[in-house]
Each structure stands twice: as structure tokens, then as C-alpha cells.
Amino acid sequence: MNIFKKSPILYLAVSLFFTSCAKLDLVPPSEGSSENWYTDQTEIEMSLNDLYRTYVWNLEVNFQTDRWTDDWAQRLVVYEYSAGAITSEWAESEDTWLNTYKGISRANRIMESLERAAETLPEEVINRLRAEAAFFRANFYGRLITLYGDVPFFKQTISIEEAFALGRHDAKEILKEVYADFDYAIENLPEENNASEVNRVNKGAAIAMKARVALWMSDWEVVKEETQKLMASEKYALHSDYERYFQSKKAESETIFSIPRSRDLSIVWSSKNFMPRTIGGNAVAQPSWELLAIYPCTDGLLIDESPLFNPKDPFENRDPRLAATIVEFGSEFLGVIYDPDPRAERVLNVNTGQMVENKDTKGYTQHASYNGLQLRKYADQNWLTYQADNPVIIMRYADVLLMYAEAKIELNDVDQSVYDAINEVRARAYGVGVGEVSQYPAIVEKNQSELRKVLRIERRIEFAWEQRRFWDLHRWKEFENALARPYYGLLPITEMKSKLINTDLWFWPITPTVDENGYPNLDELYTKGYSSKLGDRKFDAKQYLWPIPNKEILINDNLEQNPGY
Secondary structure, three states, rough: OHHHHHHHHHHHHOOOOOOOOOOOOOOOOOOOOOOOOOOOHHHHHHHHHHHHHHHHHHHOOOOHHHHHOOOEEEOOOOOOOHHHOOOOOHHHHHHHHHHHHHHHHHHHHHHHHHHHHHHOOOOOHHHHHHHHHHHHHHHHHHHHHHHOOOEEEEEOOOOOOHHHHHOOOOOHHHHHHHHHHHHHHHHHOOOOOOOOOOOOOOOOHHHHHHHHHHEEEEEOHHHHHHHHHHHHHOOOOOOOOOOHHHOOOOOOOEEEEOOOOOOOOOEEEOOOOHHHOOOOOOOEEOOHHHHHHHHHHHHEEEEEEOOOOOOOOOOOOOOHHHHHHHHHEEEEEEOEEEOOOOOOEEEEOOOOOOEEEOOOHHHHHHHOOOOOEEEOOOOOOHHHHHHEOOEEEEEHHHHHHHHHHHHHHHOOOOHHHHHHHHHHHHHHOOOOOOOOOOOOOOOOOOHHHHHHHHHHHHHHHOOOOOOOOOHHHHOOOOHHHHOOEEEEOOOOOOHHHHHHOOOOOOOOOOOOOOOOOEEEEEEEEHOOOOOOEEEOOOHHHHHHOOOOOOOHHHHOOOOOOOOOO
């Protein structure tokens, strides 16, 4: 048996001694190894660069965690997490465990190397580089205790024997170490950190990410304190245009921490599965009908309360973030008019002025979007090459504002600053200033429970398809409610014509309701025969703690599995 294949931590105990060795014997001086690497600032910064790679941020790319939420629809697919079917051999848990511990081990190795480099590098440089490594280690351990609870904990390179002896460490004690690492990073990272070709993390990123880990832990005082620091600094600001922000490739004033992509360096991701079929995409996955239904109308009321809502035209009179996130029916998208209406046999190619075959209606194409929706957020002309280079936005200023508001609400310390924080985010969506209350539906006096509901809906629509929904439902312990119902889509074309088209009831014949917790209910559309059920979902509460990978449990008697696995 190869124990290194069985155990990621044991594997790391050996392999992460080496940066790029091909052999385990004596290494020529021209080749990198643990013996001759990490010896100067350039080499250490190159090693730190590895912590900006997407493999250690695997849950932040390709809409990975969004797939497990009520914001996602994918033909007839229900992922294991949404189905309550994950086991100790769940691939996502294995990958996250391995990649996160890889990141931790690399950060540890860098910090040890900086101790040896203290005689050759200036103290200011040593502190900055150590702070950068501490930033990443804090994030990685914060992720682990959020997902797994008590986990193995080490702050130095470990041997095989030490790896075998590792048990689970109290998550509360690890959180103290996480905060200490963040505090060191906050103290020693510069305001700007662009000394090399990499746009490196800075003080603001450390403050914001400490607040996020505290948010995951419901440590509201820490969330409030850290977000207040960033708000008072006035270093960051909301971008003026919500839709354009997500198409920008540069570091905008709203961006606090992101991982850039580059077409020039072939660091891209494939957009084909998220594009309409008329322009060459596969239309595999879409925003859900539940997401479509949760955006308030322009009067600030939810769709089942507002007289402005028209189920036949669900984009009319809605919060502007809806049309910036989901392609509005009949609007131009990447050069072609998008129209899922079964009667729309042909659509306009805006670039050529010619009418072309409409492959985005199920009236003519079997695998057109199963619910008629398409993602607009992030999309730009590069998507047409299927090689998208949108940066991975991990933290932006809107999150700071809403984290602050949530902390104050949960502390029952509601004052004008709470309304201001939420309204600043909402006003930007309408393209107006926060003080122009006649131009957008500003939040006014509400009690704690009402504000909590408003805040949670605001987070959902502001951060739709940004990898935030999973973490919110996870910490709110709301997956049971969010995934309580099946997800729905369009009828087969024959039924659609008889029930919707011939009776002039397209798109939705009736208005979906929203329950007391803020979750849209589309069951009536299904029971009355107006929609198809695309998949059943059933969350299992044990999944609030992920399973430790079975490979770890088998090889290490000191590790105890989480309950239910």
C-alpha cells in the first residue's frame, strides 16, 4: 500500500519539503529543492506566488459552490451536496482538504525559511513576506474549521511520524491562531503591495478576510470591528456601475482581494457551458427560477407583494441587478437578441443586421436552456472565444458593507449606520447616490427580524453567482429551507404550446410566492401543470460538517470522522 496516496497530510509531510525536485537524491545546485530554495527575496516571493494559484482557492472558481445552492439550475442534474448524498469519499471534500493543507504547508515552509533569511534580508522585507504567508495560512485554517470543525493543526514542517500522530485540534483554539495570523498580517502588510509583477495582498485584504472568517464563525463583534476599520479608511469604494464592474479586468476601487486571470498567459476558464446556443454555447447551466423570483420590484416589494410585478414579463420593474445578472428576454447579448419564447423561430444578429436561427428556444432546440434563463454577469466579448479571463473576485467592498450591517443586526445594535450600509449597496444598483432616496427603494425603519430578512435577500441578489451563497446558507444553517423544494423549468414543447403559448400565458402564468423566510415557492406552477420538475433536492443536516476524507481516516488512527459519515 502506498501510504502517501492514502493520506494527503502524510504526502505533504514529505513532498512539500521539495519545491521542484525530480529526484530524492542529491540535488544539483541548479535545481530547486528544500536545500537550496527559499534563500533570497525573489525565490521566497516566487514561492508565495503559488498561494495565489486557483488550486488552493478551488472553492472560489468555476461557480463551484454555487452549484450546491438554490441559485443554480443545470438541466436534470442535482449535485451530491444538494441531494444530501455526500460520503467520506466525496471528491470535493478530498480536493479541498488536500489543496488547503498544501497551502498551509507551503506557508509554513516559507515562514521557516524567513527565519533562516533574517541575516540576509532587511527586517522590513522579512516582516512583509512573513505577513503575506500568515495571511494565507489564516485563510486556509479558517476555511478548514468552517467546513470540518476540529482539524489537524500544525504551524511548522512535520515529519511522517508527526503526521501519523496528528489528531483533531479544537476549532476554537485554531480560530485564536487564525486571528493572530491575520493580526500579524494587518500589522505588517503595506497599504499597497505591488512591489513585483504580482498584485499582492495588502493590509485591507487582511482586515476584510479576517472579518469574513469571523462572519463564518458568527463572531459578530470581530466582524463589526474589522469592517469598521475598512469603512473608516475610505480606501475602497463601490464601483459606479454594477454590471460593468464584473466585466472589468483591472483592480477596481471596489476590489479588495482577487486572483487575476490572463489570456496572454493562458490562465483562463471555459465559458462555453454558460453561454446561449445561438452564439455557440452549450446552455448547460443557468440561474434558477428561484433566483429570478427573489429580486424585489422597483418599489422595494417582493414579487408576491408588489402591484408592479408582471409574471408574463418577469424582468419588468425589477431591481436593476436582475438584468445585470440574468439576460433579459428580448435584449441583446453578445451580439444576438436572446429570446427563449417558443414562437421566436429567428432572432436578430445585431452585428450583421441579419435574422438567424434561434437555437435558444425549446420550440426548435431540444437542449436550449431548460428554464429559459441565461447568465449575463461577467460576460464580455472574450466569452465568444470560450476563453474567459474574468478575475476571481474573492472579496469586494460591497461585502464589507453588508458584513458590517449583518453584524450590527445580529448584535441588535441597529442604528442609522446599518441602513446607510445596506442602502449604499442598493443605491449603487440604481446608479444613484445613497442620499437620493426618491430614486431607489431605500431601507427604512424595521425591527431586527425584518432587517435580518432584508439583509439576507440583499446578500443573495448582490452576490448572485459569486461563490457567496453557499457560505451564507452554511453559516445561517438555512440549507434545509433553501433546498426544501424541487427545482423547476420549462415544459416539453408540446405541453408548452397548449398550456402557455396558445393561451397567451408565457412566461409564468401566475406569480410565485415568497415564504416568510424569503424563499420563493414555485410549487403552484408545477401542480397546475405550468412547469416541469427538473430535479429533487434533499439536504442532510450532517453536511454542515464535511466528512474528513476516508483516506485520512484509514491511515491515521488518531483521526475521528465527523458524525453521520
